[in-house]
Amino acid sequence: MLAGVLFVAVLGNAAMAVETPAYNEVRRDGDFEVRDYPALVVAEVTVDGGQKEAANKGFRLLAGYIFGANKKRQSIAMTAPVAQQAVGERIAMTAPVAQTQGAVGSWVVRFTMPRAWSLETLPVPDDARVRLRRTRPARVAALRFSGLAKPDDVQRKSSELLAWVASHGLHATGAVTLAQYNPPWTLWFMRRNEVMVEIER
Incomplete structure (x- = not known):
């Protein structure tokens, strides 16, 4: 039984390669x-x-856009990860975490567009809440972990990341971002999650 479940999970992940x-x-x-x-x-x-x-909420809005809720009714391939960052949080290199369990606030949820697309070629979203932009080049520190990325997990891993950054003489310049790479049916121990923070070069 367990072997069958594992086979389906691995096959599902392979089929969802993005x-x-x-x-x-x-x-x-x-x-x-x-x-x-x-x-x-x-x-x-x-x-x-x-x-x-x-x-x-963010995933539904962005998925709508890439699945055709745009002026050209054009589909755009799904990419990974789905990134989430608290709005207005500025994290000093010794501060605790950007995301806390149960914290209610504003969050930016982000999809990276496939490399084949540019700002000039992407279709205009039907929903004005979906913004298209180009990020600047960035150096980031990242910590990979598995599991369901529950708020307590994110808090703990964010603290570990910021402690590692500080202990290596690096300087965080913004809020911690949670990045999740797998579809929701992926078994918890097979999931790839990361907490990431931009650092000075």
Whole structure:
């Protein structure tokens, strides 16, 4: 029985293979990494609620856009991860976490657009809440972990990431972002999650 469940989960993940943003690995230390990302084209929305509620709201709006809720009725391939960041949080390198369990506030939820698309070629969203923009190149510190990314997990991993950043003489310049890579039916121990924070070069 368990073997059958594992087979379906692995097959489902393989079938859902999606594009992820390219980056250059600058440094690796166990589950911690420092990465350089190029400028990326993203679609994002700002939504209110707790961490999970906001993620669900944001995902629905962005999924609507890429599945055809746009002026050209054009589909855009799904990418990973889905990124979520608290709005207005500024994290010093020794501060605790950007996201706390049960915290209600505003969150930016973001999809990175496939590399084949540019701001000039992407269709205009039907919903004005969906914004298209180009990010600037960034260096980030990231910590990978598995599981369901519950608020307590995110809090703990964010604290670990910021402590690692500080202990290595690096300087965080913004809020911690939660990145989730897998579809919701993925078994918890097979999920890839990351907390990420931009750092000074």
